[in-house]
Amino acid sequence: MxxxxxxxxxxxxxxxxxxxxxxxxxxxxxxxxxxxxxxxxxxxxxxxxxxxxxxxxxxxxxxFAVYVQAVMNSWVFKGERHKQVPIILLENEYFLDQGAKLKLKQPIVEDEILPDGRIKSNLTFNSKSQAKRWIEGDGMAAWLGRPPSTEEQEILKKIIIAAQPEVSDAKPQLASIQLNxxxxxxxxxxxxxxxxxxxxxxxxxxxxxxxxxxxxxxxxxxxxxxxxxxxxxxxxxxxxxxxxxxxxxxxxxxxxxxxxxxxxxxxxxxxxxxxxxxxxxxxxxxxxxxxxxxxxxxxxxxxxxxxxxxxxxxxxxxxxxxxxxxVSPNKIYQYFYDELATLMGLSYPVDAITARLIQEIEKKNKKKLELDVTNLEEYLNLFLVFLIDLGKISGTCVNPDKARSSLLKYGFANIVKQHNGKLFTDSDVESLMAFAFEQTIRDFQAGVLGAD
Incomplete structure (x- = not known):
């Protein structure tokens, strides 16, 4: 050749x-x-x-900033001259932190007047530590219009500690940007x-x-x-x-x-x-x-x-x-806007969950875990989370039981029997998991894993 x-x-x-x-x-x-x-x-x-x-x-x-920032954000790495992984600013009150994690630009404090005249306050923070800083800093004072008492601060801290976190799936949005x-x-x-x-x-x-x-x-x-x-x-x-x-x-x-x-x-x-x-x-x-x-x-x-x-x-x-x-100027710009829409609407979130899967597997691999049923379940769950997230991105509801059955059918069920006592980093073990994952992805693409 x-x-x-x-x-x-x-x-x-x-x-x-x-x-x-x-x-x-x-x-x-x-x-x-x-x-x-x-x-x-x-x-x-x-x-x-x-x-x-x-x-x-x-x-x-x-x-090319809009493109490279999205890729580096999703895969969590930075350029030579950058001190931090790029973030993606959205047009609303959120931004996408490294790994496509949805976060608030600023804490959201909203007061709602109830029918009986009482005021209900809704406070939204990225984390409990951010909430604590807001209470102890200028945030709470600005909200009240006066310095809060120690008792008020402690009451609010207890409420924050007891609150259950609400996780929102990051759904990247295509910002209005002029492509040069x-x-x-x-x-x-x-x-x-x-x-x-x-x-x-x-x-x-x-x-x-x-x-x-x-x-x-x-x-x-x-x-x-x-x-x-x-x-x-x-x-x-x-x-x-x-x-x-x-x-x-x-x-x-x-x-x-x-x-x-x-x-x-x-x-x-x-x-x-x-x-x-x-x-x-x-x-x-x-x-x-x-x-x-x-x-x-x-x-x-x-x-x-x-x-x-x-x-x-x-x-x-x-x-x-x-x-x-x-040829046509209109078709040219439509081509490139469609390209960017695909990058941000599909490649970006898929990249993010793929990078997350790889990083979690690498963390477990560093522990040098030996093959047994308990440890295998931890690895299997990582792939399940990926498949469920992939379903959310594509608008397809993935049945966890079906996804689990596919992973087991294509190799996970036999890994312990065939390689008991080996490390998960052993090439034979990695190959079997990779094969099971690839075949399960094919089932996903064929619609086999969807909810009934």
């Missing part, structure tokens, strides 16, 4: 001038290959100058060009990429003349994600030299959730090849990994990239 398959050496130091403006390199300030707000950590001063670097930070670097598609595509082009310069400097500074460089740096040209939708019929990045288990904890760029379309097309994938594609060059004639660049988001600061493949036409005659131009 391939005539060439190799890792490329880093050649960024061969660039003696900024590939945008021609200023001498290296720069004083280093530039991230993948944006730090996306979790990127490796940077170099051998690609662009300080002035060009700073020009992107004012607006272009923020273009032009800046998104400038950011996309800039990132792809940096990856190209990092490994193939002759391409990033050649005449064939002049138009995309001028668009990325100086906003010259209509973004729609560079933007395309792509179908990757063969994606090295997707295979790497599957094999290495990188998931949302990585960013990637794939550059396709495609003789059938006479184009060079770059595809940026941010956190395995957001994909943007741009035409880097036209009138290409040459070998069909792909450069894939991947960087994880764990803050290692290591250079991204790369692989370059060249396809053998005698064994692989089909085009490996489907390309479609955006």
């Amino acid at each position: 391939f005539t060439r398959f190799e890792q490329l050496p880093i050649r960024a130091s061969e660039l003696t001038m900024c590939f945008y403006c021609g200023t001498s390199l290296p720069a004083i300030a280093k530039e991230h290959i993948f944006n730090s707000s996306w979790g990127g950590s490796h940077k170099t001063g051998n690609l662009i100058c300080d002035e060009c670097n700073s020009s992107f930070s004012k607006q272009t670097d923020l273009a 598609l032009k800046e998104q595509y400038r950011s996309t082009a800039h990132t792809i060009l940096k990856c190209l310069g990092f490994y193939l400097p002759e391409w990033v500074q050649g005449d064939s990429t002049k138009l995309i460089r001028e668009f990325a740096r100086y906003d010259q040209g209509d973004w729609r003349s560079f933007a395309v939708a792509t179908e990757q019929l063969f994606s090295i990045s997707e295979q790497a994600v599957s094999i290495l288990g990188l998931g949302v904890h990585h960013n990637s760029v794939e550059i396709y030299w495609n003789s059938s379309t006479k184009m060079v097309v770059g595809v940026l994938t941010i956190l395995n959730r957001v994909k943007r594609s741009v035409v880097l060059a036209q009138n290409y004639s040459g070998a069909d090849s792909i450069l894939c660049v991947l960087e994880d988001t764990n803050g290692s600061k290591k250079p991204p990994d790369s692989v370059c493949v060249e396809l053998n036409h005698t064994q692989f005659s089909l085009p490996f990239l489907g390309i479609q131009n955006f």
Whole structure:
């Protein structure tokens, strides 16, 4: 299938001038290959100058904020320059804390006048500790219009302590936001060009990429003349994600030299959730090849990994990239609003409960528990909670008994018999649980787990 398959050496130091403006390199300030707000950590001063670097930070670097914040919030991780996991502000009185946990921006205090003239007060807090701070701080005094007595404070504290918490499922809402598609595509082009310069400097500074460089740096040209939708019929990045288990904890760029379309097309994938594609060059004639660049988001600061493949036409005659131009302006914006709605309405909450499941399993794994009926029940319950939450997200009522029966049928019932005394971290045990979970998810998708 391939005539060439190799890792490329880093050649960024061969660039003696900024590939945008021609200023001498290296720069004083280093530039991230993948944006730090996306979790990127490796940077170099051998690609662009300080002035060009700073020009992107004012607006272009923020273009994907609504997407990356949702992914990082749900999976509970942060970018290199961020002190905290991003939160999602909603348009009402709530926000989504890390892990998609619904919380109040401020305590809610509402007074209700009853028919008999009495006043009933309803107090809502994120936690009992927040309520205590409200009582002892300025909150209660502002509500009463005077300093509360010690007795009043103690009475209210007793009420708070005795109160039962009411858990609300977080249902993410799509905030009204103006998507700046032009800046998104400038950011996309800039990132792809940096990856190209990092490994193939002759391409990033050649005449064939002049138009995309001028668009990325100086906003010259209509973004729609560079933007395309792509179908990757063969994606090295997707295979790497599957094999290495990188998931949302990585960013990637794939550059396709495609003789059938006479184009060079770059595809940026941010956190395995957001994909943007741009035409880097036209009138290409040459070998069909792909450069894939991947960087994880764990803050290692290591250079991204790369692989370059060249396809053998005698064994692989089909085009490996489907390309479609955006035509109608109305359809363009509808496409991207639908994309964001899917991210926030489906991917975001599913990501959150998936991350929660993984984190809870990792906590239990650290205890080095041996397989027995009691410990197995704890693991089984984690999967049950996930399935019930998945039903809430999709609007499907999951019958806990049916979900439990499926998990047992597909393997949980035999785990103790087959592997009694082993650890839950044993590869055979993990494989059996994973298989049972995957098959139960298929039952969920087929509607088998629904309430009668």
